[in-house]
Amino acid sequence: MPNIMLVLQANEETRPIVEAVAEDNPHARVDHQPAMVKIDAEDRLAIRRESIEEKLGRPFDLQELHINLITLSGHIDETDDEFVLSWNN
Amino acid sequence: MDMKVAKKKLGLKERYSHMTRGLGWDTSYQSMDDVYPYAKYEGIKIHDWDKWEDPFRLTMDAYWKYQAEKEKKLYAIIDAYNQNNGHLSVTDARYLNTVKLFLTGVSPLEYMAHRGFAHAGRSFPGAGPRIACLMQSLDELRHAQTQVHAISNYNKHYNGFHEFRHMHDRVWYLSVPKSFFDDAVTAGPFEFMVAIGFSFEYVLTNLLFVPFVSGAAYNGDMGTMTFGFSAQSDEARHMTLGLEVIKFILEQDPDNLPIVQRWIDKWTWRGYRVLALVAMMQDYMLPKRTMSWKEAWEVYFEENGGALFKDLARYGIKMPECAKTIALEKDHLSHQTWGTFYNYGAAAAFHTWVPDEDEMNWLSAKYPSSFDKYYRPRLEYWREQAAQGNRFYNKTLPMLCTTCQIPMLFTEPGDPTKTCYRETTFKGEKYHFCSDHCKKIFDDEPEKYVQSWLPVHQIYQGNCFPEGTDPTAEGFDPLAAVLQYYHLEFGRDNLDFEGSEDQKNFDAWRGMATRNT
Numbered sequence: 001m002p003n004i005m006l007v008l009q010a011n012e013e014t015r016p017i018v019e020a021v022a023e024d025n026p027h028a029r030v031d032h033q034p035a036m037v038k039i040d041a042e043d044r045l046a047i048r049r050e051s052i053e054e055k056l057g058r059p060f061d062l063q064e065l066h067i068n069l070i071t072l073s074g075h076i077d078e079t080d081d082e083f084v085l086s087w088n089n
Numbered sequence: 090m091d092m093k094v095a096k097k098k099l100g101l102k103e104r105y106s107h108m109t110r111g112l113g114w115d116t117s118y119q120s121m122d123d124v125y126p127y128a129k130y131e132g133i134k135i136h137d138w139d140k141w142e143d144p145f146r147l148t149m150d151a152y153w154k155y156q157a158e159k160e161k162k163l164y165a166i167i168d169a170y171n172q173n174n175g176h177l178s179v180t181d182a183r184y185l186n187t188v189k190l191f192l193t194g195v196s197p198l199e200y201m202a203h204r205g206f207a208h209a210g211r212s213f214p215g216a217g218p219r220i221a222c223l224m225q226s227l228d229e230l231r232h233a234q235t236q237v238h239a240i241s242n243y244n245k246h247y248n249g250f251h252e253f254r255h256m257h258d259r260v261w262y263l264s265v266p267k268s269f270f271d272d273a274v275t276a277g278p279f280e281f282m283v284a285i286g287f288s289f290e291y292v293l294t295n296l297l298f299v300p301f302v303s304g305a306a307y308n309g310d311m312g313t314m315t316f317g318f319s320a321q322s323d324e325a326r327h328m329t330l331g332l333e334v335i336k337f338i339l340e341q342d343p344d345n346l347p348i349v350q351r352w353i354d355k356w357t358w359r360g361y362r363v364l365a366l367v368a369m370m371q372d373y374m375l376p377k378r379t380m381s382w383k384e385a386w387e388v389y390f391e392e393n394g395g396a397l398f399k400d401l402a403r404y405g406i407k408m409p410e411c412a413k414t415i416a417l418e419k420d421h422l423s424h425q426t427w428g429t430f431y432n433y434g435a436a437a438a439f440h441t442w443v444p445d446e447d448e449m450n451w452l453s454a455k456y457p458s459s460f461d462k463y464y465r466p467r468l469e470y471w472r473e474q475a476a477q478g479n480r481f482y483n484k485t486l487p488m489l490c491t492t493c494q495i496p497m498l499f500t501e502p503g504d505p506t507k508t509c510y511r512e513t514t515f516k517g518e519k520y521h522f523c524s525d526h527c528k529k530i531f532d533d534e535p536e537k538y539v540q541s542w543l544p545v546h547q548i549y550q551g552n553c554f555p556e557g558t559d560p561t562a563e564g565f566d567p568l569a570a571v572l573q574y575y576h577l578e579f580g581r582d583n584l585d586f587e588g589s590e591d592q593k594n595f596d597a598w599r600g601m602a603t604r605n606t
Contacts, residue, residue, distance in 0.1 A: 002396035
């Protein structure tokens with residue numbers, strides 16, 4: 001199965017995001033590397049605004065992800081509520 | 090960070106649509122073909138520019154907001170790092186040579202990328218790609234600026250940083266990254282997008298930035314780590330643009346497939362050859378290692394790139410042929426490259442050295458099939474020679490590959506004991522190559538590559554001496570004249586790390602920072 005990857009900087013802003021992504025995507029593996037967090041998942045990874053807001057305790061715009069994003073792979077589909085990475089095959 | 094999230098009247102998709110193609114128009118006083126003269130000559134057929142989608146749906150207003158946030162964070166950290174004498178917290182002064190190589194080799198490419206994307210954006214009749222290219226063009230300018238700002242602090246204390254822009258256009262090994270990007274920006278806009286947007290950004294850039302930046306973090310260089318991650322946060326968007334370009338072109342017309350495949354084959358190889366510098370940085374130049382070149386290649390190319398090409402198979406795109414050669418080279422690339430720089434350490438604007446025992450053991454563990462057999466004995470011999478006062482410096486100039494401009498240092502695929510040579514004849518002149526792939530690139534477009542500015546040829550033609558030099562004068566020293574032309578100071582910027590001014594100063598200053606007398 002093709003791998004999806006999302007890499008974020010490791011800091012206080014991304015900690016709740018990583019937690020939310022891990023809870024929403026039980027098949028994902030979270031790998032804490034120096035200064036960064038690499039999340040790998042098979043086929044599909046969903047980043048949901050509501051889950052992040054719950055962890056953060058404040059409104060969150062998914063485009064704020066841009067600030068701490070390091071790299072990713074897969075096709076992106078982004079709406080106000082959800083940011084989905086997937087391969088089509 | 091505490092950002093106000095305003096109540097939205099329109100959804101992301103509508104906002105994106107209004108703020109991109111809603112702002113575009115077709116010209117009527119002049120024909121669209123006259124206004125966009127480069128849109129068709131490469132043979133790429135586009136029937137409907139509105140089919141273009143930016144998956145991030147980022148609009149200019151949101152772009153400025155998030156970029157401003159990134160800049161504020163970045164400069165706050167760089168200031169704090171500098172105020173706190175951060176340069177003394179790096180692992181050891183050898184580390185700084187990776188930053189020198191980055192500043193002289195990579196930062197000027199960021200600036201060229203800024204120009205390239207501005208040009209590509211101007212060339213596309215569709216509003217969607219124009220806006221995506223505009224954002225990327227601004228990003229690349231930001232990267233060039235933030236790198237120069239972050240690294241300028243090292244220039245106050247260490248050698249080799251003082252003339253990065255001048256050197257980039259002249260120094261022999263810097264012609265490798267320079268010619269790579271010049272090759273891309275002188276292509277048409279679609280080829281440029283496939284070259285840089287897809288092949289470099291999507292397929293290869295992780296190999297440049299992720300290990301380099303986590304290498305900086307591992308080695309205590311907070312300034313570089315910060316500009317690196319700040320730049321990388323833009324790269325994710327660039328990669329998406331690169332992938333979108335490929336999908337868009339391929340979905341527009343089946344005739345586009347062979348053209349795109351040829352560009353992917355060409356630019357994956359061109360980009361990979363430039364990354365030879367990164368391979369040696371990872372395996373030899375970072376005092377505290379992060380991951381080996383081979384491991385990075387396996388994760389970021391074989392695993393992620395494999396998933397990518399599997400996905401693109403539905404359009405008929407195949408994994409580039411060169412991936413097979415690269416797989417054969419992965420146990421050898423960094424060792425052969427560092428060996429060459431060690432040889433030419435008198436003509437490089439950074440220091441070279443033989444790795445210590447601990448580092449050699451790391452290399453043995455990471456490269457069990459190649460290091461002890463082929464490369465350790467050579468390094469040990471050089472170490473022995475240096476200990477006897479015979480530090481080896483190669484004084485003859487190497488033959489260069491006409492395409493990638495790298496000295497002919499690579500070995501035959503599958504036989505690391507035999508140097509790989511290829512040649513071709515064009516209009517009665519002979520041209521040399523390091524590999525089948527570089528030869529093929531030349532053979533496809535010889536009129537372009539015969540124009541290569543090859544540093545060794547230029548030195549022999551007398552074009553790399555300071556103005557007014559008389560090479561016929563008695564006692565003329567060609568190496569000294571070339572180094573003057575490079576603005577490279579002999580004995581300060583070059584030679585072995587052992588005994589260098591950087592080494593002495595770093596030790597003295599670190600001593601002052603940790604002791605009272």
